[in-house]
Amino acid sequence: MLKVSVISPEAVLFEGETASVVAPAFDGEVGILTGHAAMVTVLGSGTLRLADGQSFRVEGGFMQVADDEVRVVTEKASKA
Amino acid sequence: MAKGRELLGRIKSTENTRKITRTMEMVATSKMKRAVDRVVAARPYALALTDVIASLYSPELASDFPLLRQPADVKRAAVVLLTSNRGLAGAFNSNLIKEARATVAQLEAAGAEVQLHVVGRKGIGYFKYVGRDLAVQRTDITDKPTADDAASLVDTLMAAFAAGELDAVYVVQSQFKSVLSSPPASTRVLPVTRPTAGAATKDYLLFPSAGEILSALLPAYVRNAVYRALVETVAAEQAARRTAMKNATDNAGEMLNVLRRTYNRARQANITQEIAEIVGGAAALD
CATH class of the missing domain: 3.40.1380.10 (ATP synthase, F1 complex, gamma subunit)
Structure with missing residues (x-):
């Protein structure tokens, strides 16, 4: 499982475990599964989807992946 | 009792102010x-x-x-x-x-x-x-x-x-x-x-x-x-x-204590004086 946190300037919107993450990177969607290499990517705007069906609208910021931990740090986020 | 009434007015107004500052303290x-x-x-x-x-x-x-x-x-x-x-x-x-x-x-x-x-x-x-x-x-x-x-x-x-x-x-x-x-x-x-x-x-x-x-x-x-x-x-x-509002509330409480004490003393003095006058008046009739 991946440990995922979705963080906006105002609050932590989500923190928990999920099997996969699909994030809107600057150049298209990126899917993250367990065992992904350590990565930092800039995000564009779009929908962030988790395996359990939850999704968030995000805009800007970045995603950091390291040791099965995914941090989505975005300037604007809301639950979709 | 003119002084007493004036003191009562001040007690009332301090109480009201304290009510406001206490509410502001709770809101803050x-x-x-x-x-x-x-x-x-x-x-x-x-x-x-x-x-x-x-x-x-x-x-x-x-x-x-x-x-x-x-x-x-x-x-x-x-x-x-x-x-x-x-x-x-x-x-x-x-x-x-x-x-x-x-x-x-x-x-x-x-x-x-x-x-x-x-x-x-x-x-x-x-x-x-x-x-x-x-x-x-x-x-x-x-x-x-x-x-x-x-x-x-x-x-x-x-x-x-x-x-x-x-x-x-x-x-x-x-x-x-x-x-x-x-x-x-x-x-x-x-x-x-x-x-x-x-x-x-x-x-x-x-x-x-x-x-x-x-x-x-x-x-x-x-x-x-x-x-x-x-x-x-x-x-x-x-x-x-x-x-700030906590200090104001505390100060109002202290002020009320002093005012109430002064008021009671004035009232007591007044009563004592009235009794003395009655006793004096009764003695004069004898």
Whole structure:
């Protein structure tokens, strides 16, 4: 499982475990599964989807992946 | 009994004032709790951002970014002063204004031209009174500041700094250390000082590149510094108001004790005198 946190300037919107993450990177969607290499990517705007069906609208910021931990740090986020 | 009635009036009015200050204390307490929650909720974002910027930062990249430009001497600077819209918060606003004046004086002594940006009615009122021109006056930022408020404050300053029209930007805020300690402080938000890395840096795959990531994140970092200054100042304002109103309530209580004692003594003296008069009158009849 991946440990995922979705963080906006105002609050932590989500923190928990999920099997996969699909994030809107600057150049298209990126899917993250367990065992992904350590990565930092800039995000564009779009929908962030988790395996359990939850999704968030995000805009800007970045995603950091390291040791099965995914941090989505975005300037604007809301639950979709 | 003329004195007694006058005292009764004062007792009544002190009681009413105490009721108001006690209510304001309770309101400030609950507002402060929510403001502190916002300060705490803002921390993870700041930590995550600092972490990544610190791990990507390298001195070779610094010269490529306008926000990292380190001017040799400061010719033009901006000071952003955060104050509250409402008073009755003890020395809260005057401390902030004092700090801002010290910062401005220091910059001007070093030969810089300083423009003042003031948030909050109290700060604006003061600088209008002393007749200083303000570049920006904002009263629309409530006690629930948002990241958009921070962006609207600092985006023009960032653009001016990047274009070389400004050499430094300072924010005068209240640091919310605890409920009892929230000293005013002036922090430099531009040029960006390199954040110190917390954890050991990993070898990340970077998309699109370290430079591109930094150029996207540095403005976010500056905006976040201002956002945190806003939420901390609001929390400090409510804490200051709570303390001020608690003192006022306590003082009203003490004053009531003294007034009631004086009133009772006067009443007692009056009764004693009346009895003495009756006894004297009865004795005269015999």
